[in-house]
Amino acid sequence: MSLVHPHSPGETRAPLIEAALVNKSFGTAHVLRDVSTRFYQGEVAVIIGASGSGKSTFLRTLNRLEKHDSGRIVVDGIELTDDVKNLDAVRREVGMVFQQFNLFPHLTVTENVSLAPRRVRKTPRAESKRHALELLARVGLQDHVNKHPHQLSGGQQQRVAIARALAMNPKVLLFDEPTSALDPEMINEVLDVMKDLARSGMTMIAVTHEMRFAREAGDRILFFDEGRILQEAPPQQFFDEQRNPRIRAFLGQIAH
Amino acid sequence: MNGLLSIWPRDWSREQRSTATIALSGVLLVVFLWGVARPLSALPEPIGPAALEFAGGTRVTVELTLVAGLSGIAIGLLAAVAKLAPFAPIRWAAGLYIWAIRGTPLLVQVLFVFLALPLVVPLQLSDFTSAAVALAVNVGAYNAEAIRAGIQAIPKGQTEASRALGLSPLQTSVFVVWPQALKIALPPLVNNIVALLKDSSLAYVIGVVELSNIGNRVQAATFQPVPVFVTTASIYLVLTTVLTQISGAIEARLDIEQRGR
Numbered sequence: 001m002s003l004v005h006p007h008s009p010g011e012t013r014a015p016l017i018e019a020a021l022v023n024k025s026f027g028t029a030h031v032l033r034d035v036s037t038r039f040y041q042g043e044v045a046v047i048i049g050a051s052g053s054g055k056s057t058f059l060r061t062l063n064r065l066e067k068h069d070s071g072r073i074v075v076d077g078i079e080l081t082d083d084v085k086n087l088d089a090v091r092r093e094v095g096m097v098f099q100q101f102n103l104f105p106h107l108t109v110t111e112n113v114s115l116a117p118r119r120v121r122k123t124p125r126a127e128s129k130r131h132a133l134e135l136l137a138r139v140g141l142q143d144h145v146n147k148h149p150h151q152l153s154g155g156q157q158q159r160v161a162i163a164r165a166l167a168m169n170p171k172v173l174l175f176d177e178p179t180s181a182l183d184p185e186m187i188n189e190v191l192d193v194m195k196d197l198a199r200s201g202m203t204m205i206a207v208t209h210e211m212r213f214a215r216e217a218g219d220r221i222l223f224f225d226e227g228r229i230l231q232e233a234p235p236q237q238f239f240d241e242q243r244n245p246r247i248r249a250f251l252g253q254i255a256h
Numbered sequence: 257m258n259g260l261l262s263i264w265p266r267d268w269s270r271e272q273r274s275t276a277t278i279a280l281s282g283v284l285l286v287v288f289l290w291g292v293a294r295p296l297s298a299l300p301e302p303i304g305p306a307a308l309e310f311a312g313g314t315r316v317t318v319e320l321t322l323v324a325g326l327s328g329i330a331i332g333l334l335a336a337v338a339k340l341a342p343f344a345p346i347r348w349a350a351g352l353y354i355w356a357i358r359g360t361p362l363l364v365q366v367l368f369v370f371l372a373l374p375l376v377v378p379l380q381l382s383d384f385t386s387a388a389v390a391l392a393v394n395v396g397a398y399n400a401e402a403i404r405a406g407i408q409a410i411p412k413g414q415t416e417a418s419r420a421l422g423l424s425p426l427q428t429s430v431f432v433v434w435p436q437a438l439k440i441a442l443p444p445l446v447n448n449i450v451a452l453l454k455d456s457s458l459a460y461v462i463g464v465v466e467l468s469n470i471g472n473r474v475q476a477a478t479f480q481p482v483p484v485f486v487t488t489a490s491i492y493l494v495l496t497t498v499l500t501q502i503s504g505a506i507e508a509r510l511d512i513e514q515r516g517r
Contacts (some may be wrong), residue, residue: 102417
């Protein structure tokens with residue numbers, strides 16, 4: 001957690017990611033409406049909102065798994081367009097963790113983590129393996145490195161997915177509802193890893209329903225409603241001094 | 257795996273069983289090809305005197321199946337990828353190929369390559385090559401559908417995860433999608449190759465001296481169809497059995513989740 005709030009007004013550093021007036025429609029459904037925000041190095045931003053509010057879609061536009069229809073998204077100085085070279089360059093720097101883990105079932109845990117460094121960064125086999133084992137130890141999976149994904153619990157699979165994303169040494173990690181597909185008793189092991197990452201200074205943007213994580217690890221909460229950012233605020237202010245009736249109602253529903 | 261090695265020895269791993277089965281089947285096939293003349297020659301008339309011909313015909317059948325089978329898998333992969341291409345004309349071309357080949361008899365295709373093709377393009381292929389081309393193109397169309405189904409069965413999340421890691425579309429196909437698709441496509445692919453082995457008998461109509469051709473020749477010379485065709489069919493049966501053993505072993509190897517146990 002950063003000590004200085006990174007999104008204070010008068011911020012002069014260049015943002016790591018900038019979204020300006022981003023719009024996106026699926027057919028007739030207008031899912032993102034003029035979304036503008038900035039994410040800074042070292043920041044932990046937590047995106048919340050009801051399902052269908054556009055929060056996952058927005059996250060997925062940040063590494064162009066979804067194309068935005070209009071507006072501008074600039075990641076690490078590169079604007080996201082149809083230019084494939086730029087896109088691959090951006091994706092190397094932006095890690096992503098998915099709700100359904102999306103581990104590669106035909107590869108071992110270690111191979112899952114070392115695949116991208118070997119093929120994309122051309123890291124030698126031995127070095128990429130060493131790095132993979134290091135990362136797997138960091139997420140507490142040193143005893144499972146030679147297993148295949150199906151032999152692991154959901155929580156363990158998601159921790160492998162985090163290690164896999166970290167293996168590319170990304171500048172920012174995107175989390176798309178990382179605990180929503182997990183059994184309740186496995187949620188914490190994943191959240192603990194995420195909190196560790198946040199503490200280590202990793203830049204993170206997480207879509208989640210875990211309000212405790214948002215409060216404890218987040219620097220800023222973004223609340224999405226009907227394709228818009230309805231409110232951005234630091235967690236303490238967002239949770240404890242919430243005045244917006246709509247958000248209060250949402251938080252009330254989530255709380256029980 | 258349905259072979260003997262699937263139950264014994266008990267303490268072998270899935271990989272060991274698979275490797276052993278593939279190795280053993282390969283050795284069996286080679287031994288069979290080299291040595292089949294020997295037991296055949298010990299048989300009475302009309303098989304014994306024609307043992308060398310039967311052995312030669314068997315070799316040609318296996319060669320034809322190997323050449324057409326391997327080319328057919330390459331063609332099938334190419335056509336499957338083309339059928340899924342983002343560029344519509346490429347999809348149409350692949351669809352046209354699959355439609356035309358699956359909608360016409362293999363016999364006509366074999367005759368077409370041997371007799372009609374030289375009139376269309378200035379290229380006269382030997383009978384063996386003509387048969388191999390026709391069989392490869394034919395099995396390729398069926399393989400394309402098997403492989404396409406395999407590729408489409410891979411969840412979108414796999415591609416997304418790979419692309420999000422920075423792997424290119426080609427790397428995503430080679431390292432993530434195709435290995436998983438192969439596992440799904442393998443049973444129908446093996447069906448196609450077994451069918452190909454049997455269909456290679458159609459090469460007989462353009463004069464390729466393969467197993468069925470030999471059978472027919474020996475029958476015509478001796479007028480003893482029963483022993484001749486029992487022998488011919490038995491040799492096919494040995495070959496298809498070896499083939500399914502090998503494929504079963506590959507399937508077991510790819511079955512990482514051990515669903516087949």
